[in-house]
Amino acid sequence: MPRSLCQITDFTKDEVLQIFDLCKKMKSGEIAPKPLAGKSAACIFAKESLRTRISFEVGISELGGSPIYVTGGEIKLGERETVSDAAQVLSRYVGLIMIRTFKQSDVEDLAKYASVPIVNGLTDLVHPCQIMGDYYTMLEHLPKKDKYTVAYVGDGNNITNSWLNLASLIPLDFRIGTAEDCRPDASILEKAKANSDSNILVTADPKEAAKGADVIYTDVWASMGQKHLKEEKESKLKKYQLNSSLLEVADSNAIVLHCLPAERGKEITDEVMDGPQSRVFDQAENRLHIQKAIMAFLLQ
Ligand code: CP
Numbered sequence: 001m002p003r004s005l006c007q008i009t010d011f012t013k014d015e016v017l018q019i020f021d022l023c024k025k026m027k028s029g030e031i032a033p034k035p036l037a038g039k040s041a042a043c044i045f046a047k048e049s050l051r052t053r054i055s056f057e058v059g060i061s062e063l064g065g066s067p068i069y070v071t072g073g074e075i076k077l078g079e080r081e082t083v084s085d086a087a088q089v090l091s092r093y094v095g096l097i098m099i100r101t102f103k104q105s106d107v108e109d110l111a112k113y114a115s116v117p118i119v120n121g122l123t124d125l126v127h128p129c130q131i132m133g134d135y136y137t138m139l140e141h142l143p144k145k146d147k148y149t150v151a152y153v154g155d156g157n158n159i160t161n162s163w164l165n166l167a168s169l170i171p172l173d174f175r176i177g178t179a180e181d182c183r184p185d186a187s188i189l190e191k192a193k194a195n196s197d198s199n200i201l202v203t204a205d206p207k208e209a210a211k212g213a214d215v216i217y218t219d220v221w222a223s224m225g226q227k228h229l230k231e232e233k234e235s236k237l238k239k240y241q242l243n244s245s246l247l248e249v250a251d252s253n254a255i256v257l258h259c260l261p262a263e264r265g266k267e268i269t270d271e272v273m274d275g276p277q278s279r280v281f282d283q284a285e286n287r288l289h290i291q292k293a294i295m296a297f298l299l300q
């Protein structure tokens, strides 16, 4: 079975560090591997996207390959045919499959039955490429430290779960400020707590989460597939808004991250998003670089 990225914990800590190193070399132009030369790669999207679609298509081209965009409604994974059949057929045509969908189990089944690497481009459970790119952005924009303090305020979602996955491998002081019933996945949370090199805090107090943090991070209150819960989430999470008064509680050199797309004026204010501490567009750019490194690593 080839290596795949279904979630960050598919890698070891050493492998994650190797990918950061590879990313640095590829981003600077020191090396330019072409592991997809002469091949195609399928990009399956059952949900909408700007960053993931474009950064994967560009990245696949820069690795020498040709991207093929496929919509979820077209292939109807698991409906028109089994995930296993689709995985085996696609593996005969392409050198890699990237997928954005709802169920994590669909991504894991693809990885089980495909004979080419699978890369998770977001599920309801996790968004591994995002958080690997975000940590890489921290390495570029923050002074070197053994353990960074990351405060995540807002909905406990796929982004939060992926931070927890990272914390189960890389030492992190990770604090989550969220409402009682918007907490992240319980088993992923327990796994992260089991890493004695990381400290995990879940609190209902956004200021307790943000205090002295190196990074303050937020994401939309209602994720894709949950937009019908928008009003309910908004009323539960409005006190977790990333605004200037929350940012003041963080370290004075803290940076602001958001995976985007942002709902300005909801989970983040314009003032913070466009302010001097925001690195959200550098963060978006790094999706391209980290995904190229991830694909090159999986294809080596
Ligand atoms: N951050 C992110 O994955 O953006 P898209 O939903 O636009 O791909």
Ligand code: NVA
Binding pocket: 122, 127, 157, 158, 159, 219, 220, 222, 223, 224, 259, 260, 261
């Ligand atoms: N939590 C968000 C992330 C978007 C990149 C969602 O799933 O919609």
